[in-house]
Amino acid sequence: MPKSTLRAHLDDLIARAEQGQAVPVRKDLRGCKGCKEKMLQKVRAASTQADEDRKAQRGLVLVLMRARSSKQYYRAGPTRKIQKALERGGYRVTWHDLDFRKRKHDGQQDPKCLRCRPAAVASIVAELPEKPQVIMKWEEHGCLLTDKNWRQVVDWCYKNGIVPVNVDYGYLDHYKTFGFDPCRPDGSSSVYDTIESVSRKAPDWPTAHPRIGAYVDKMETIKQAALSQGPMPELEGKKYVVLWPSFSVYLAREPFKVAGDKHAWAAFVIDKIVKAGYTPVLKQGPIGGPHAPPGCVELRGRDKQVNARVALFAHNNIVGSSTVTNEFVMWGVPCTALGRSWFAGQDVFYEPETWGDIVEPAPVIQGGRNRYLNWWLGMEWYPGPETPVALDRAIDRTYPFVLPGAGADAPEPAKDKPLSRQWTSYERLLRRWCQKIKPKRIFEWGPGRSTEIMAEECPDAEIICVEHDLKWHKKRVEELAGKATVHHQRIGNDRYAHYPIRKELGKFDLVFIDGVERCGCLLHAPQILSDRGVVLLHDANRKGYQAAMTGYRVAEQTGRTRALVPKSRPVGGPAITSSEPAVTAICPTYGRAGLLDEAVSSFLAQDYPNARMLVLNDAPEPISSPWPNVEVLNVPKPINTLGRKLQMLLEHVDTPLVSRWDDDDLYLPWHLSEAVGQLLEDGAARIIINDWTWFVDRHQDSWISKLAWRGWREGALTAYTDTLKEYGGFEPKRRGSGIALCRKIAHDGLLTRGARPKWKASLIRRFGLDGQRLTSTTSSTEFRERNTDYGDGQLRQVSLASYADRLLEGAPKHIAAGSVVKLREALGAWK
Amino acid sequence: MPDLTDEKLDEFAGVMISKGLAPWLAVTTKEQQAKALALAAATDSFNFAGGFADPNDGIKASARLVEKIAAKIGIDLDAEIDA
Numbered sequence: 001m002p003k004s005t006l007r008a009h010l011d012d013l014i015a016r017a018e019q020g021q022a023v024p025v026r027k028d029l030r031g032c033k034g035c036k037e038k039m040l041q042k043v044r045a046a047s048t049q050a051d052e053d054r055k056a057q058r059g060l061v062l063v064l065m066r067a068r069s070s071k072q073y074y075r076a077g078p079t080r081k082i083q084k085a086l087e088r089g090g091y092r093v094t095w096h097d098l099d100f101r102k103r104k105h106d107g108q109q110d111p112k113c114l115r116c117r118p119a120a121v122a123s124i125v126a127e128l129p130e131k132p133q134v135i136m137k138w139e140e141h142g143c144l145l146t147d148k149n150w151r152q153v154v155d156w157c158y159k160n161g162i163v164p165v166n167v168d169y170g171y172l173d174h175y176k177t178f179g180f181d182p183c184r185p186d187g188s189s190s191v192y193d194t195i196e197s198v199s200r201k202a203p204d205w206p207t208a209h210p211r212i213g214a215y216v217d218k219m220e221t222i223k224q225a226a227l228s229q230g231p232m233p234e235l236e237g238k239k240y241v242v243l244w245p246s247f248s249v250y251l252a253r254e255p256f257k258v259a260g261d262k263h264a265w266a267a268f269v270i271d272k273i274v275k276a277g278y279t280p281v282l283k284q285g286p287i288g289g290p291h292a293p294p295g296c297v298e299l300r301g302r303d304k305q306v307n308a309r310v311a312l313f314a315h316n317n318i319v320g321s322s323t324v325t326n327e328f329v330m331w332g333v334p335c336t337a338l339g340r341s342w343f344a345g346q347d348v349f350y351e352p353e354t355w356g357d358i359v360e361p362a363p364v365i366q367g368g369r370n371r372y373l374n375w376w377l378g379m380e381w382y383p384g385p386e387t388p389v390a391l392d393r394a395i396d397r398t399y400p401f402v403l404p405g406a407g408a409d410a411p412e413p414a415k416d417k418p419l420s421r422q423w424t425s426y427e428r429l430l431r432r433w434c435q436k437i438k439p440k441r442i443f444e445w446g447p448g449r450s451t452e453i454m455a456e457e458c459p460d461a462e463i464i465c466v467e468h469d470l471k472w473h474k475k476r477v478e479e480l481a482g483k484a485t486v487h488h489q490r491i492g493n494d495r496y497a498h499y500p501i502r503k504e505l506g507k508f509d510l511v512f513i514d515g516v517e518r519c520g521c522l523l524h525a526p527q528i529l530s531d532r533g534v535v536l537l538h539d540a541n542r543k544g545y546q547a548a549m550t551g552y553r554v555a556e557q558t559g560r561t562r563a564l565v566p567k568s569r570p571v572g573g574p575a576i577t578s579s580e581p582a583v584t585a586i587c588p589t590y591g592r593a594g595l596l597d598e599a600v601s602s603f604l605a606q607d608y609p610n611a612r613m614l615v616l617n618d619a620p621e622p623i624s625s626p627w628p629n630v631e632v633l634n635v636p637k638p639i640n641t642l643g644r645k646l647q648m649l650l651e652h653v654d655t656p657l658v659s660r661w662d663d664d665d666l667y668l669p670w671h672l673s674e675a676v677g678q679l680l681e682d683g684a685a686r687i688i689i690n691d692w693t694w695f696v697d698r699h700q701d702s703w704i705s706k707l708a709w710r711g712w713r714e715g716a717l718t719a720y721t722d723t724l725k726e727y728g729g730f731e732p733k734r735r736g737s738g739i740a741l742c743r744k745i746a747h748d749g750l751l752t753r754g755a756r757p758k759w760k761a762s763l764i765r766r767f768g769l770d771g772q773r774l775t776s777t778t779s780s781t782e783f784r785e786r787n788t789d790y791g792d793g794q795l796r797q798v799s800l801a802s803y804a805d806r807l808l809e810g811a812p813k814h815i816a817a818g819s820v821v822k823l824r825e826a827l828g829a830w831k
Numbered sequence: 832m833p834d835l836t837d838e839k840l841d842e843f844a845g846v847m848i849s850k851g852l853a854p855w856l857a858v859t860t861k862e863q864q865a866k867a868l869a870l871a872a873a874t875d876s877f878n879f880a881g882g883f884a885d886p887n888d889g890i891k892a893s894a895r896l897v898e899k900i901a902a903k904i905g906i907d908l909d910a911e912i913d914a
Binding site for chain 1: 890897
């Protein structure tokens with residue numbers, strides 16, 4: 001094939017235009033119809049082929065119906081709809097009841113119906129003709145309700161290479177949209193990962209979906225009609241606050257949970273409304289609900305017109321969960337939410353923290369509400385053109401986490417093998433800390449399975465336990481013979497918690513609290529801890545233990561178990577005294593060769609002499625570095641989360657200081673010297689973040705135009721390496737792992753933000769430089785699809801002069817002229 | 832005729848890239864991108880020609896715009912592509 005260049009093409013085109021011959025001979029002047037048609041055909045063929053390939057890969061879906069009310073109600077329309085949609089997409093579907101314990105007619109246990117337990121699910125799977133690809137929990141508000149039993153099932157699914165997915169019945173029933181959300185390994189739904197990446201701009205209604213226009217019009221008509229009709233007759237002239245209570249009992253969040261049933265809960269909320277001086281109104285759906293206390297106006301039904309008349313004229317609306325969420329957002333009515341739902345923490349509704357704040361309305365935050373609507377519009381609509389893409393997406397997002405060998409290669413579930421007992425959250429944490437600190441002496445309040453784990457992990461350690469229950473003590477003595485010494489001590493008069501001190505058992509490197517009187521144990525534990533000792537507390541989320549934990553800081557938390565270190569112990573180690581300690585800049589990267597070259601060049605231009613860079617590349621193409629102070633770790637397999645990559649890098653750091661270096665950002669020449677200087681000057685601080693950042697607005701061209709305060713920029717952190725490690729390092733999260741770590745450290749007063757003049761801000765955030773939202777993709781798969789610039793495997797130093805010009809251009813708008821002069825001088829290294 | 836100065840075209844190219852209005856950039860390699868840009872200029876994908884009294888001026892502007900886009904996304908104008 002003959003070769004040419006783009007320049008030759010363009011020159012030829014211009015030359016022909018000069019001669020008046022370049023005009024395409026088509027009427028629409030927008031491309032040859034034949035070429036376009038050919039290209040379209042190719043694209044269609046490729047997409048059809050891809051679709052067929054996908055269909056062929058789709059397997060069996062096991063839907064577990066976890067019904068809380070009438071089975072018939074749940075078996076109605078939506079169930080058939082989802083079955084049809086899945087089957088059309090090539091999935092085979094099979095159903096099974098779970099947790100539907102009582103038969104209606106005689107109240108007896110249904111022998112065919114199993115409880116939500118891994119063993120039960122395994123027995124269902126064992127009877128199926130093939131191993132299911134997906135196990136789907138079908139439950140109203142299923143994405144929000146995650147209990148211990150379901151977490152165990154999710155854990156089992158992950159271990160057996162099956163994708164666990166929550167499906168939300170409510171959204172399909174009420175709004176005709178599919179809500180498939182893969183479960184995270186801890187059993188919770190991943191729904192919030194999606195919402196966080198959605199735009200806060202007002203939705204583009206007309207282009208969103210043909211049905212949406214009609215829906216929006218309908219809502220607007222209802223609103224206008226309600227406004228012209230005025231409030232409901234029984235509420236006319238009254239200043240009232242409405243409680244929309246559905247599902248509140250299950251979904252109320254702390255501190256709005258109330259002991260008792262739904263009637264007690266509603267009565268409690270209504271009491272608050274009455275005390276604030278408003279008329280309480282209880283607006284119920286058509287099926288049941290709490291009783292209205294005396295003096296409360298009760299309205300029932302699902303008529304949207306009535307809903308609008310009630311909500312629009314109310315002083316405030318209080319909701320439990322996602323009841324009438326979409327309508328409220330569209331009508332723009334004030335709303336206070338007391339429960340968990342899709343909108344939790346998303347600025348959709350006002351979410352107060354105390355009972356005292358529930359009655360008065362808060363201003364409507366339109367950005368949050370827009371985001372919620374955008375997220376909802378992004379969901380797949382029933383019946384949809386090609387369902388179920390949403391499920392495919394959910395599976396894609398989960399597969400990288402499913403272990404081992406998910407999909408077709410996954411091993412068949414073992415029918416005879418006993419199920420693993422690693423369901424409990426403390427096990428992982430316990431094993432990790434045993435491996436981490438290698439304890440010589442271990443003390444445990446409440447021996448059991450945990451003692452066996454510790455004996456397994458630390459065979460040479462001396463393990464001493466104390467148990468209060470005599471029967472259990474006898475049993476454990478037999479079972480743990482040769483592994484641990486089990487003492488018995490009855491409870492009362494603090495004897496149990498004080499046992500190791502009274503008996504002078506000495507100091508321990510690891511203390512595990514899993515017995516009774518845990519508050520007392522927490523209070524005495526520091527006295528038996530060695531200098532490097534750690535306390536592990538099981539069920540640390542229980543309310544009663546919180547006060548006893550104030551003397552500790554949390555080194556790590558997994559599920560309900562926390563690793564605690566006494567606050568009295570000095571943290572962060574001794575301050576560094578040398579004037580120019582070594583710093584390692586850690587830079588995780590994937591498929592951004594062009595950007596990485598610039599980031600590395602900005603590192604090479606640093607004026608700090610004692611620095612090295614460590615790049616972690618998990619793209620398929622390896623990278624090499626020509627400079628001795630820039631080292632690259634090439635990992636052949638992609639690592640799923642940024643947090644994991646950062647943690648891997650942190651573990652490789654052997655210098656006293658560490659600094660983050662984002663591969664898509666630029667750092668001005670004084671970044672390291674300023675950060676290290678400030679950190680050493682402070683003395684007490686162990687981590688520094690400068691809040692001010694040069695910022696590329698993604699809605700503008702790629703000019704550096706803003707010097708903005710955008711909260712903590714974790715990309716600009718420099719810290720003591722030991723301190724980061726001591727606080728548990730980076731959590732394996734896709735985003736925000738650095739911030740989470742900073743918060744923990746800041747809580748102990750070890751964070752400083754420096755006191756530099758604004759113009760000395762040294763991080764240039766390049767958000768969406770190439771027109772794509774690089775930093776906020778919805779999944780790691782999407783991230784990998786978007787970042788495919790692997791370069792030629794060699795790091796290069798490139799000129800940053802153009803950025804210096806842009807910086808100086810943008811600067812005068814925001815900072816004083818004198819500072820611009822200083823900035824110009826300081827930017828010499830880039831010019 | 833619209834006044835398309837160099838600065839204006841440069842700004843236009845930036846907007847096209849930053850707002851994702853350049854779908855042909857979705858292809859992966861630089862060579863493919865260069866080919867797609869050549870095709871875009873030749874077929875007036877930007878629909879410039881219709882906005883000029885003389886459509887040939889539109890084509891010229893289109894070619895200049897492609898140069899700007901290529902510079903911004905780091906495509907070497909002199910690299911070889913299949914004709």
